Amino acid sequence: MLDQRRLPHETVYLDCDTADAVAKAIRNMTIRGAPAIGAAAAFGVALAAMRSDAADTAGMRHDLRIAGEILKSSRPTAVNLEWAVERMLSRLSDQSLCTAESIRSAAVREAQAISDEDVETNRRIGLNGQELVPDGAKILHHCNTGALATVDIGTALGVIRTAHEHGRRIHVYVDETRPRLQGARLTVWELRRLGIPFSLIVDGASGFVMKAIGIDLCLVGCDRAAANGDFANKIGTYNLAIAAKAHGVPFYVACPLSSVDFSCASGDAIMIEEREAEEVTRIEEAWIAPEGTPVFNPAFDVTPAEYVTAFITERGVIRPPFRENLILVNSDGIL
Numbered sequence: 001m002l003d004q005r006r007l008p009h010e011t012v013y014l015d016c017d018t019a020d021a022v023a024k025a026i027r028n029m030t031i032r033g034a035p036a037i038g039a040a041a042a043f044g045v046a047l048a049a050m051r052s053d054a055a056d057t058a059g060m061r062h063d064l065r066i067a068g069e070i071l072k073s074s075r076p077t078a079v080n081l082e083w084a085v086e087r088m089l090s091r092l093s094d095q096s097l098c099t100a101e102s103i104r105s106a107a108v109r110e111a112q113a114i115s116d117e118d119v120e121t122n123r124r125i126g127l128n129g130q131e132l133v134p135d136g137a138k139i140l141h142h143c144n145t146g147a148l149a150t151v152d153i154g155t156a157l158g159v160i161r162t163a164h165e166h167g168r169r170i171h172v173y174v175d176e177t178r179p180r181l182q183g184a185r186l187t188v189w190e191l192r193r194l195g196i197p198f199s200l201i202v203d204g205a206s207g208f209v210m211k212a213i214g215i216d217l218c219l220v221g222c223d224r225a226a227a228n229g230d231f232a233n234k235i236g237t238y239n240l241a242i243a244a245k246a247h248g249v250p251f252y253v254a255c256p257l258s259s260v261d262f263s264c265a266s267g268d269a270i271m272i273e274e275r276e277a278e279e280v281t282r283i284e285e286a287w288i289a290p291e292g293t294p295v296f297n298p299a300f301d302v303t304p305a306e307y308v309t310a311f312i313t314e315r316g317v318i319r320p321p322f323r324e325n326l327i328l329v330n331s332d333g334i335l
Contacts, residue, residue, distance in 0.1 A: 033149020038080030129159030145221035155254035229305030229322025230267025267302035
């Protein structure tokens with residue numbers, strides 16, 4: 001995996017050969033982005049199968065359950081992580097897999113299927129979002145939702161990339177995204193490589209940019225959506241949604257259906273990860289606050305559904321009422 005902590009200064013790839021190594025890479029944000037860590041976790045389960053020395057299926061499945069719990073605990077908010085691990089364990093519990101070797105083979109196939117499906121999901125989200133992006137659009141984007149956060153072209157940035165590749169004249173205003181600066185470090189790196197025009201802004205400038213420049217739409221990603229349309233995303237998303245509502249700017253959430261947690265009735269049930277204080281008090285090796293400064297560092301926030309104009313999914317653009325329409329689309333219904 002590409003070590004995203006080293007971007008944009010260095011391009012370094014790391015090999016993970018155990019489930020524990022994958023969990024560590026997810027925890028320390030070597031890899032991040034809900035779809036990407038879901039796919040990585042799936043391969044983590046496959047690695048556990050390959051590394052297990054169990055001679056029988058019961059021992060193998062025991063080892064896989066332990067690896068699955070380690071992987072799921074590595075980051076709590078993004079639902080794709082848990083979804084991918086549970087899908088792997090469900091597939092590998094199939095009693096027709098009656099030897100340890102058959103479980104190993106099935107694990108690799110299922111992990112690859114999860115990865116391949118995300119490529120197609122990205123493509124469909126990108127295409128489905130085109131009806132929302134006018135030619136000449138000025139787009140405000142938060143965090144990083146591109147190829148680095150997924151298996152292929154991305155979710156919200158996938159919509160932007162597809163618009164650019166289809167000849168739309170667009171300009172992206174990129175939130176720096178404190179405290180880990182995923183916008184400044186990662187989204188800018190991707191947009192430059194793609195040749196998409198952009199301007200980097202500080203997070204606190206979004207309201208002024210909407211008023212002074214005239215943003216046509218906000219596009220963000222999603223780490224976990226509740227059944228009612230509340231959704232968790234990188235910290236600062238809620239502030240951006242409030243500013244968009246105040247300025248009459250459409251607020252779109254690019255969200256694969258694997259990121260919708262129908263067991264969560266509302267955003268109140270979404271667990272929010274809190275990370276270490278030094279993410280806030282330092283930038284790389286430079287201290288920007290006195291050592292020992294008390295810090296509250298939630299990695300995500302929850303945006304209420306009332307601020308969301310629509311979700312862009314692989315099965316189409318979903319508008320309110322979200323509780324009914326998310327269920328309808330997820331069950332192969334047609335809006």
